[in-house]
Amino acid sequence: MSGQADEIDSSVSDSATQDAPETGRGGTRATSAGTDGDVTPPKEDTPVSPPGVQDGPALSMHDTTERERIDGLIAQLRADLPGENRATVEKYVRQRVSEVGLGVGEDEIARIVDDLAVD
Numbered sequence: 001m002s003g004q005a006d007e008i009d010s011s012v013s014d015s016a017t018q019d020a021p022e023t024g025r026g027g028t029r030a031t032s033a034g035t036d037g038d039v040t041p042p043k044e045d046t047p048v049s050p051p052g053v054q055d056g057p058a059l060s061m062h063d064t065t066e067r068e069r070i071d072g073l074i075a076q077l078r079a080d081l082p083g084e085n086r087a088t089v090e091k092y093v094r095q096r097v098s099e100v101g102l103g104v105g106e107d108e109i110a111r112i113v114d115d116l117a118v119d
Contacts (some may be wrong), residue, residue, distance in 0.1 A: 069102060070112075077116055086117040 064072075073096055081089055090113045097104045104112075 066102065069100065070104065070108070073097070073100060073102065074112055074115065077112070081116060083118050084116070086113060086119045089113050089117040 077089070077092060077096060081092060084092075090109070093109055093112050093116070097109065
């Protein structure tokens with residue numbers, strides 16, 4: 001090592017660069033001797049969805065009420081903003097309500113801010 005800032009220290013083990021069997025996109029890494037790590041392509045009968053089609057499990061499998069979504073948002077904000085002042089909490093409450101697309105009125109926003117702010 002010459003001490004240059006952009007020089008890579010090859011003595012450091014990096015698990016991301018280690019050789020190991022792995023599953024890749026559309027195939028698996030071969031592990032048998034003599035394959036030189038070539039990737040095995042998927043079988044002909046492997047179903048492949050067209051772009052933009054989700055035919056597998058969705059993250060949201062159950063319908064939620066507006067109240068449940070608001071409660072979930074409050075729980076996330078409580079975890080993200082511990083000990084924050086009123087102005088910061090209000091900024092993020094409004095931002096997140098807008099991002100999620102909840103129909104929350106000014107009274108509800110004020111109640112959420114009162115609940116979360118540390119003033």
